Amino acid sequence: MERIMDHLAHERSKAQFSVEEMKIIWAGSLHAFQVSDRIARLVASDPGFRKDNRAVLSRKELFKSALRKAAYVWKRINELALSEEEASWLRFYVDELAYAYIHWGMFVPAIKGSATEEQQQKWLPLANNMQIIGTYAQTELGHGSNVRGLETTATFDQETDEFIIHSPTLTSSKWWPGGLGKVATHAVVYARLITDGQDYGVHGFLVQIRSLDDHFPLPGVTVGDIGMKFGSGAFNSIDNGFLRFNHVRIPRNQMLMKVSRVTRQGKYVESNVPKQLLYGAMVYVRQIIVADASIALSRAVCIATRYSAVRRQFGPPHEDENGKGVETQVIDYKTQQSRLFPLLASAYAFRFVGEWLKWLYTDLIQKLEANDFSTLPEAHACTAGLKSLTTSAAADGIKECWKLCGGHGYLSSSGLPELYAAFVPACTYEGDNIVLLLQVSRFLMKTISQLQTGKKPIGTTAYMAHVEHLIQCRCTVQKAEDWLNPSVILEAFEARAIRLSVACAENLTKFATPLQGFSELSPDLVEAAVAHCQLIVVSKFIEKLQQNIEGNGVKQQLETLCNIYCLNLIHKHLGDFLSTGSISPKQASLASDQLRSRYSKLRSNVIALVDAFNYTDHFLGSVLGRYDGNVYPKLYEEAWKDPLNDSIVPDGYHEYIQPLLKQQLQNARL
Ligand SMILES: CC(C)(COP(=O)(O)OP(=O)(O)OC[C@H]1O[C@@H](n2cnc3c(N)ncnc32)[C@H](O)[C@@H]1OP(=O)(O)O)[C@@H](O)C(=O)NCCC(=O)NCCSC(=O)/C=C/CC(=O)O
Ligand SMILES: Cc1cc2nc3c(=O)[nH]c(=O)nc-3n(C[C@H](O)[C@H](O)[C@H](O)COP(=O)(O)OP(=O)(O)OC[C@H]3O[C@@H](n4cnc5c(N)ncnc54)[C@H](O)[C@@H]3O)c2cc1C
Secondary structure (H helix, E strand, O other), rough: HHHHHHHHHHHHHHOOHHHHHHHHHHOHHHHHHHHHHHHHHHHOOOHHHHHOHHHHHHHHHHHHHHHHHHHHHHHHHHHOOOOHHHHHHHHHHHHHHHHHHHOOOOOOOOHHHOOOOOHHHHHHHHOOOOOOEEEEEEOOOOOOOOHHOOOOEEEEOHHHHEEEEEEHHHHHOEEEOOOOOOOOEEEEEEEEEEOEEEEEOOEEEEEEEEOOOOEEEEEEEEEEOOOOOOOOHHHHHHOOEHHHOOOOOHHHHHHHOOOOOOOOOOOEEEEEOOOOHHHHHHHHHHHHHHHHHHHHHHHHHHHHHHHHHOEEEEEEEEEEOOOOEEEEEHHOHHHHHHHHHHHHHHHHHHHHHHHHHHHHHHHHHHHHHOOOOOOHHHHHHHHHHHHHHHHHHHHHHHHHHHHHHHHHHHHHHOOOOHHHHHHHHHHOOOOOOOHHHHHHHHHHHHHHHHOOOOOOOOOOHHHHHHHHHHHHHHOOOHHHHHHHOOOOOHHHHHHHHHHHHHHHHHOOOOOOOOHHHHOHHHHHHHHHHHHHHHHHHHHHHHHHHHOOOOOOHHHHHHHHHHHHHHHHHHHHHHHHHOOOOOOOOOHHHHHHHHHHHHHHHHHHHHHHHHOOOOHHHHHHHHOOOOOOOHHHHHHHHHHOOOHEEEEEOOOOHHHHHHHHHHHHHHHHHH
16 A cells, blocks of 8 residues: 555656646636635535445435535535635536536526626526526427527517417427426527517527426426436436426517517517527537536546556566565556547647637627627637537547556546546537537638638638648658647648648539538538647647746646647548648658657656646545555445445345255256
C-alpha cells in the first residue's frame, strides 16, 4: 500500500512546471479557480452529497435520491446565500442529473431568449425562485432533428383570446424532455402556430402542465416517464418524459413573443428579429456542451492517467525506491502513451476552444441586443460544429479510457461506465452530431459561393479569403522539428479544410439540383465540416499560446500538448491530408516521428497535468483515479460493499443452487 502511495508522489515530483499556475489556466482565471475550488471542497465534505452508492440503487430509489439532492442543493444555496456563479458551481460538483438541470439549463434560457421583456418580468422571478419548475418540450416521438416537422398545434381562438394546444397524432407526443415525466409544472412547448386557418410554423408557448396544489396533470394533459435509459445511474436519475395535449387552452400572452406575435384580432405579426432566434436556447446550450465535453473527457483522462501510473504489468524488472524488483508501469508502454496522451491534449484543446466559444456567444448576445444579427449564422455554425466535434471525440475518448484501465475500468467503481453512459447521449441531444455537421457544411458551401461575389469571409472562415494560395501551396516541412512551427501546422490544416470544401462545392454543381447534390455528397460534406471544425480547435489552441501565460514551465507544457493535439489529428486523418496534397507522405512520416518525441517529452508531466484539473476524489467518483493512487486496497474495500456481499450465502441459494447440487449428487450416486 505504501509503495503505491509513494509512487504517485514520485510521479508528481517529476513535473517540470507549476501545477498551481496550470490550475488557474485550466479554470480560466484566478477568480474562477478560487470559487470553483472552494465550492468543490464544500460539496466533497458534505455527506448530503454522497454519490458512491448510485450504481446499486433501483430506478425509483435513484430518482428519489436525485430529488432529495436537488432539494438539498436549493436549501444549501439559500442557507449559504450563494451567488449565481457559486450556485452553478455547486450544481456542477454535486454531479447528479435531475430536473433542475433542464430547468436552469433550458427552460430559463428559452424564456430569456424568446420572451418579451414583459413576459420575462412575469415568468423569470417565478422560475428563478423555483415557484414553478420548467422543462423544454420540443422533441416529439416522430420528430427530433427535423424541428420544422413538429406536429403539435397551437391554434388561436379569437373568441376566447386563447391558444389551443393539441397533439393530433401519436407521433406528435412530446418525447424526451428532461424533468417532464414526473416533476415539471410548466413547459416551454414548441408547436405549429395556426391562426386564421394559416400555419405559421413552429413557435414556443409557455404551458402549465401540472397543478401547483396537488401536482396532478391539468385537464387535457397526459404525462409520464419514457422509461429506463442506457447504463446504471447516469440519465436514469432524471425523468425524461412524454406529454400529450387534448385541446389544452392557454392565454394568448403565453406565446413567447419576442420573435413574432399574434394580435387580439388573430393577426400574425413578425418583428425585425430573425426567426432563428426561436432556436436561441439551442445555440446557448450547444456552447455550454463544448465546455462539458472538456470536463467529461478530462475526468476520464485523469482516472486513466493516474491508474496507468499505478498499474504495473510485465517488463524488465525495475527497482523501486527501496531497491525491490517491480514490473513496468503501464504508462511507460508507447502504445499506452499513443492512446492516452492525445486524449489528455484533447481535453486541454476543448477547454480552450470552449473558452473562446463562450466569448463568441457573449459577443453574439451583445450584438443581438444592439439589433446586429450579422454574426448569428457563424455563431450557429460554430456552436453546432464544435458541439458535434467535441462530444463525439469526448465520448470515444471516455470509452478508450476505460479500455486503457483494462478489466478494472469496466468496474462500476472505476467511475468510467457511468461517466460514459451519462455523456454519450450528448452526441444526440441538442442536435444529432451528423445533422449539426451538415449545418456547418451548408454554411461552408454558402461562404464559398459568396467568395465569387467578392464578399469577404470573416471570423472562423477568414482563411477562405486566401483560397487561391491555400489551394496550391506546398507544405514546407523538411525535418521533424519543422512540425513544431505553429504557422506550418496552421497552413496544413487550412489547406486540408479548404481543399475538402472546394472539392464538395465543385462536385455539387454536377447534380441536377442542390438538394440532390447535398443528399448524395453528404458524407463528403460531413468530412469537410469536421476538417473546418478541427481547424478552429487547432487555431484557438495556437492563439491561446500567444497570450501572456504565466507560471514556471506552464507555457512549455501547453506547447507540447498543442503539438500532440495537432500531430495526432494529422496522423488520424492522414487520408485527408495526403489525398488533398496538403502534406506529402515523407512529411507525414516526419509528423509521426515528431509525435513520438512529444510523447516522451510529456511523459514526466502527465500526472501533474491531470492534477491541474483540480478534481476532488468526490467529483471524480473513481477508485482507479484516486489522488493518492491507493487503488488496490480501495478496490477490495469497494467489492465488499456490493449488496451481493451482504450475506455469505446468497439469496436464492435454497431455491436454486442447493436443489440443483443435491439432484446432481444424487444422479451421480445412482
Ligand atoms: C436541423 C436544424 C438545425 C434546422 O434544419 P432545417 O430545417 O434545414 O433549417 P431551418 O429552416 O430550421 O433553418 C433555416 C435557417 O436557419 C439556420 N438555423 C437553424 N438553426 C439555427 C439556430 N439555432 N440559430 C441560428 N440559425 C439557425 C439554418 O442553418 C438555416 O440557415 P440557412 O442560411 O441555410 O437558410 C434544426 O431543425 C435543429 O436544430 N435540429 C436539431 C434539434 C435539436 O437540437 N433539438 C434539441 C432539443 S432539446 C434537447 O435535446 C435537450 C437536451 C438536454 C440537455 O441539454 O441535456
Ligand atoms: C438524454 C436525452 C435528453 C434529451 N432531452 C431533451 C429535452 O429536454 N427536450 C427535448 O425537446 N428533447 C430532448 N432530447 C431529444 C433530442 O434533442 C433528440 O433526440 C435529438 O434532437 C435527435 O433527434 P432524434 O432522436 O429524433 O434522432 P433522429 O433525427 O431520428 O436521428 C436518427 C438517425 O438519423 C440520422 N439523420 C436524421 N436526419 C438526418 C439528415 N437530415 N441527414 C442525415 N442523417 C440524418 C441521424 O444522424 C441519426 O443517425 C433528449 C434526448 C436525449 C437522448
